[in-house]
Amino acid sequence: MSNDPVMNVPIARTALTEAEIESVLGPLRSGWLVQGPKVREFETKWSDFTSSGHSLAVTSCTTGLHLAAVALGLSAGDEVIVPAFTWIATANIVEHQQATTVFCDIDLDTFNIDIASMEAAITPRTKGIIPVHLFGLPANMDAVNALAKKHGLWVIEDAACGFGATYNGQHVGTLGDAGSFSFHPRKAITTGEGGMVTTNNADLAETIRQLRDHGAAMSDHQRHLGPRPYLLADHPLAGYNQRMTDFQAALGAAQMDRAAQIVEERRRLAARFDDAFAGLDWLRTPQEPEGCKHSYQSYPCLFKPSEITTSSVKRINAERNAWMEELQAAGVSTRPATHAVHMLTYYREKYGLREEDMPNAFAANDCSISLPLFHGMTEVEQDHVIAAVLQGPA
Ligand SMILES: Cc1ncc(COP(=O)(O)O)c(C=O)c1O
Numbered sequence: 180m181s182n183d184p185v186m187n188v189p190i191a192r193t194a195l196t197e198a199e200i201e202s203v204l205g206p207l208r209s210g211w212l213v214q215g216p217k218v219r220e221f222e223t224k225w226s227d228f229t230s231s232g233h234s235l236a237v238t239s240c241t242t243g244l245h246l247a248a249v250a251l252g253l254s255a256g257d258e259v260i261v262p263a264f265t266w267i268a269t270a271n272i273v274e275h276q277q278a279t280t281v282f283c284d285i286d287l288d289t290f291n292i293d294i295a296s297m298e299a300a301i302t303p304r305t306k307g308i309i310p311v312h313l314f315g316l317p318a319n320m321d322a323v324n325a326l327a328k329k330h331g332l333w334v335i336e337d338a339a340c341g342f343g344a345t346y347n348g349q350h351v352g353t354l355g356d357a358g359s360f361s362f363h364p365r366k367a368i369t370t371g372e373g374g375m376v377t378t379n380n381a382d383l384a385e386t387i388r389q390l391r392d393h394g395a396a397m398s399d400h401q402r403h404l405g406p407r408p409y410l411l412a413d414h415p416l417a418g419y420n421q422r423m424t425d426f427q428a429a430l431g432a433a434q435m436d437r438a439a440q441i442v443e444e445r446r447r448l449a450a451r452f453d454d455a456f457a458g459l460d461w462l463r464t465p466q467e468p469e470g471c472k473h474s475y476q477s478y479p480c481l482f483k484p485s486e487i488t489t490s491s492v493k494r495i496n497a498e499r500n501a502w503m504e505e506l507q508a509a510g511v512s513t514r515p516a517t518h519a520v521h522m523l524t525y526y527r528e529k530y531g532l533r534e535e536d537m538p539n540a541f542a543a544n545d546c547s548i549s550l551p552l553f554h555g556m557t558e559v560e561q562d563h564v565i566a567a568v569l570q571g572p573a
Pocket residue numbers: 239240241242265266268269311313337339340360361362363373374
């Protein structure tokens with residue numbers, strides 16, 4: 180551990196260059212604040228980086244997931260399969276359509292959707308699946324897509340953390356019917372709040388484009404650039420207002436100029452942690468299955484001082500929490516990797532769920548721990564984290 184008594188390593192830190200910060204001023208000076216040229220530029224750069232056919236900037240990953248589900252026709256009485264270990268938003272968008280959330284379990288080795296559990300959850304009312312590329316690790320998309328095809332289901336990828344992650348060389352968010360990314364400050368590219376929907380389906384892209392803008396057939400930008408800017412658009416749909424602002428898009432577009440560098444820096448930091456912790460049998464570091472490129476939105480580990488079983492989870496959870504407190508005192512911020520949504524009050528009560536119904540999500544909820552990882556992290560900061568972790572729980 181470094182001798183610096185005041186060293187505090189946060190779980191994440193936003194690292195914007197001066198040029199990126201300055202970029203926000205462009206739209207403020209031009210006066211074009213919403214859905215203008217900077218939104219178009221950010222979308223184009225996103226499509227170029229991900230090789231997505233269409234990219235649509237929205238107000239958050241959550242609203243992007245919701246718009247995609249609405250565009251795919253999700254409605255009351257339909258069922259959608261969602262992994263139980265994810266951020267609550269993945270499930271909430273199903274509830275927002277008065278549809279039914281059906282949870283499946285995860286694979287504890289990867290924290291991603293468990294294919295057998297997903298298949299077992301399919302019923303005649305299932306309309307879609309939302310695999311999550313959790314923490315930047317691609318889900319097993321070949322298996323998800325094969326099941327979707329077999330049962331006639333749509334697939335929306337929750338790629339909130341998936342910027343820079345590829346599956347068999349293809350960027351996540353381009354593997355299902357649609358994908359949605361997050362630009363919340365804990366993500367590698369940030370616009371404060373914000374999201375990007377990707378799809379290779381032109382009709383779906385057009386519906387989502389309309390839905391994000393009150394259902395308008397034509398955006399303000401198109402209208403202003405067109406031959407009759409003085410006439411209002413028609414509205415074929417009852418849409419929403421989920422438009423990204425141009426000053427957010429300017430910030431996102433500026434960061435895209437070093438997109439590859441950001442991903443590589445995060446992978447380099449992760450590799451250094453992997454090496455440092457390789458000898459710890461009580462800490463499982465993030466896995467990278469064959470064909471998957473992890474982009475490390477975070478560095479989620481599994482704390483397993485002894486075998487994790489349904490009966491040992493609570494004891495290990497108490498040990499993990501005590502260790503987190505020790506790390507916090509040593510100036511290392513940690514977090515549970517995310518939460519198990521089936522254990523949260525709304526879902527537990529509405530669907531009568533018990534923790535052990537999804538045993539792996541339950542174990543991940545109680546025994547996972549994310550260590551600080553962010554581009555811009557210094558070597559001294561990383562050394563401090565490594566030394567504290569190697570010391571182990573008291
Ligand atoms: C897996 C997952 N899905 C969805 C979201 C929601 O993203 P946003 O805050 O941009 O709506 C998050 C945010 O952390 C997430 O981690």
